[in-house]
Amino acid sequence: MSDTPKDDVSEDTAADRFLQQFTGYRIKRALLVVHEDMTETLVPLGLRVGTFAPLAVVAANPGISQTKLSDVLKIKRSGVVAVVDELERIGAIERKPVAGDRRTNALFMTTAGGRLWQQAEAAIQAHEDRLFTDLTDEDNDQIRDLLSRVILRAERAKE
Template identity: 55%
Template sequence: MALSSDTDEDISVQPSDRLLRQFVGYNIKRAYMQLQGDLTQTLAPFGLRIGTFSALAVVLGSEGISQTQLSEVLNIKRSGVVVLVDELENLGAIDRKPVETDRRAYALQVTAQGWHLWQNAERAVQSHEDALFDKLAVEDIRTLRELLVRATRSATRKRQEADE
């Protein structure tokens, strides 16, 4: 493991959350809480929120996806997707295209405008993350991302086993 040498201990007498740091879950929560504020600010100039940014990315990567499928990928309920899609539609970023073979469903499509929006927002988020994590080596960031993916995968597997 190639962590750089920044493992200073918390030896202060000041109030701290030392007892909580041992939990992976707590550290994930802390990291997320601190990040989401910044991310929200980064996306605001584009008229996007974290939810709509994510939804746009998924539709972009899976043209013609239905709202139900989108809810499964984003891991939220269908009722929540309606709001996100409404918002993206109002931005002119995506279209609800009727599905000829199933008139209940919509095929979600990213518009040309939506594609440009994504490009700009994606670049902003990326450089924001670069700045935010510039104290971590590039290699460490990659490690972090991969471990998070695998931890999530592991948790998902556990939950699926529990559901059976």
């Protein structure tokens, strides 16, 4: 491989062939595609990718604390506060004080938030069906399993 640039390589012909050997690079490229489409899917609902996950967690865990939400989503507590503020502002969730602990708020879905979650869940399911149409259910299960194993291994390595 030469360090001398070739005059015949333009932006139109530049390739990422050396990067394609890396699984992480391919995951990043796939994530960009998924993220862009997910963003477009959520806009009509007044949601962002960053508010969809917290909405899902609150829907599945009524009464969850902001601290626990932060832990589940692996985001800083200050980030959770901003997202909860945003979801509260659009009327999707509400904070309720926890009896006996003035510093902790429990998060609950509002009726409007429940409807929003149902719409968002259906929209994201359609988004995934569209993007992963060439994959079988078994393929999707395998991808989720493999990625879960990578995440678990990385988390164990931090311990």
